[in-house]
Amino acid sequence: MNPDRAKTEIFAAILALLExxxxxxxxxxxxxxxDSVLDSMKLVELCLALEDKAADLGFEFDWTSDAAMSKSRxxxxxxxxxxxxxxSQMESKK
Amino acid sequence: xxxxxxxxxxxxRAICExxxxxxxxxFGIARNVEGLPFPSMACDVSSYEQVKAVSQKLKKDGVKIxxxxxxxxxxxxxxxxxxxxxxxxxIIQVNLLGTIYCCQxxxxxxxxxxxxxxxxxxxxxxxLGLKGESxxxxxxxxxxxxxxxxxxxxADFNVKVNCIAPGPIDTNLLKGITSTQIQSIVSQQIIPKxxxxxxxxxxxxxxxxxxxxxxxxxxxxxxxx
Numbered sequence: 001m002n003p004d005r006a007k008t009e010i011f012a013a014i015l016a017l018l019e020x021x022x023x024x025x026x027x028x029x030x031x032x033x034x035d036s037v038l039d040s041m042k043l044v045e046l047c048l049a050l051e052d053k054a055a056d057l058g059f060e061f062d063w064t065s066d067a068a069m070s071k072s073r074x075x076x077x078x079x080x081x082x083x084x085x086x087x088s089q090m091e092s093k094k
Numbered sequence: 095x096x097x098x099x100x101x102x103x104x105x106x107r108a109i110c111e112x113x114x115x116x117x118x119x120x121f122g123i124a125r126n127v128e129g130l131p132f133p134s135m136a137c138d139v140s141s142y143e144q145v146k147a148v149s150q151k152l153k154k155d156g157v158k159i160x161x162x163x164x165x166x167x168x169x170x171x172x173x174x175x176x177x178x179x180x181x182x183x184x185i186i187q188v189n190l191l192g193t194i195y196c197c198q199x200x201x202x203x204x205x206x207x208x209x210x211x212x213x214x215x216x217x218x219x220x221x222l223g224l225k226g227e228s229x230x231x232x233x234x235x236x237x238x239x240x241x242x243x244x245x246x247x248x249a250d251f252n253v254k255v256n257c258i259a260p261g262p263i264d265t266n267l268l269k270g271i272t273s274t275q276i277q278s279i280v281s282q283q284i285i286p287k288x289x290x291x292x293x294x295x296x297x298x299x300x301x302x303x304x305x306x307x308x309x310x311x312x313x314x315x316x317x318x319x
């Protein structure tokens with residue numbers, strides 16, 4: 001899967017978890033913190049969905065990195081950061 | 095399938111045998127699983143990587159996990175000031191971090207099914223503040239605190255998390271403690287008698303039962319404290 005396609009699918013996975021389907025998923029949409037569009041339950045559900053997606057693609061998505069919950073470095077700080085981390089793990093585990 | 099850590103001996107083994115008697119499918123984890131008469135995998139719970147490897151295998155095999163019993167633990171009865179630092183680290187590593195690592199790695203297998211029960215283990219030494227068990231009690235007090243907070247994190251997913259805190263149960267963990275010391279602890283319980291691994295297994299069964307679905311984040315004292 002190419003990186004652009006992966007990003008599109010991750011954004012779709014985020015959108016699928018939101019009650020407001022008209023939300024536009026952008027690169028800088030926060031996934032943690034007070035402005036997050038996801039509560040803790042939805043965040044875990046997103047992790048499980050990405051784990052499944054990674055398994056389909058033949059790699060294991062590790063969502064327990066050192067920086068997972070650091071607001072400045074976390075892969076969850078924005079939708080774009082999460083997509084970039086997913087692609088990075090996908091590329092490095094090929 | 096129910097995962098039980100510390101499955102090769104002591105309380106863990108007794109719980110495995112009880113659950114097998116009741117026709118539950120069990121999967122045992124222990125450092126040495128040689129000769130265990132049920133499915134098992136060698137794993138040191140104090141190693142995050144080893145615990146993760148077990149969870150990856152179970153996930154790959156498509157095993158449905160319904161419960162996790164964190165019975166693995168070690169004890170060391172010593173004054174804190176005479177306990178070597180490596181022993182203190184080992185107690186915290188196995189009892190507290192081992193429990194946390196297992197919850198971190200096995201809970202996601204239950205979250206997918208939106209159901210499950212996790213049983214952690216503490217000790218009466220926490221409630222009574224027993225002399226000579228300060229580091230052991232500290233490790234288990236950590237387990238109690240973790241249990242209460244983790245239970246809230248799991249509640250959205252219909253996974254309950256509870257903690258059993260027994261008094262002195264007749265297992266190898268009591269090796270080196272005199273009967274006088276045991277009696278002294280037992281006498282401080284609300285029900286002042288020494289209970290057996292069977293009583294612990296009874297409570298595990300209760301916590302696995304759907305009828306205990308209203309209980310989460312609780313510390314249950316065998317014998318009362």
